[in-house]
Amino acid sequence: MTDQIQRFLFDNTNVRGEIVSLEAAYAQVLDKQAYPAPVARLLGELLAAAALLTETVKLDGTLSLEVRGQGALALLMAESNPGGELRGIARLSENQPLPAEDAGFRELLGEGHIVITLDPREGNRYQGIVELAADSLAGCLEDYFTRSEQLPTRLWLTADSVRSSGFLLQQLPKSIDQDPDAWRRIVHLASTLRDDELLTLGQRDLLYRLYHEETVRVFEPKALRFGCTCSRARIAQALHDLGEQELRDILQEQQSIDTQCHFCHTHYHFGAAEIEALIESPDAPAPTLH
Structure with missing residues (x-):
């Protein structure tokens, strides 16, 4: 199964994580619009990030990520909900040339910000804004968690023309009995992960590749799909x-x-x-x- 999110945690530690893999849902988003390759890849990363964050914050409602920049890419947006539905869109700047095939995050967006909106079915709507200070989408979202959630969080995001994937680790509040070195060790191992492995390895194979010496508890995966909330x-x-x-x-x-x-x-x-x-x-x- 390619379109799913897998939650896991490390026993006797305060570290949890998620892996998301998208193929059909990502293809349906790209099928709606002919995007330049670097824009399509960044949109794939944003879709993966939206799925990861929705599962992380346990939101009963809609989560949206809106990236606004002043470069060749004016807008990037993705939405996700607890039902596993995803949708996304990108808009190019009208007054700038198309981006080069190898354009990176900073070249595509320049200066700008990310607006993270949590819209629960019940309760108040919340918006957080983070500047595009890092040189990657993952880095900018890590900044958001550091500032607003105050939980150490690491993200790895990647996409090609066919697949989109993401990997998230988060350190929860500590307790006395937990492994004090766990966070450093688990993040260090994740840092050895290559983009091609994240895109092509099965989720359990990937966890085994990284953490075969750890005790990892893996939960049932959750299916994801393209879904639009327009009506x-x-x-x-x-x-x-x-x-x-x-x-x-x-x-x-x-x-x-x-x-x-x-x-x-x-x-x-x-x-x-x-x-x-x-x-x-x-x-x-x-x-x-x-």
């Missing part, structure tokens, strides 16, 4: 939020509204009568899809 109701609400005057201006100019989800390319059509109804309420009538 007619959400689009209708967004149109309603534009306000009466703007909707009437659109009606006068084109008599209908056609819009498309940027993530999955589902097309939504709203006729004149439906727009009139939207002015009063976002609860639009039955969908007209093309």
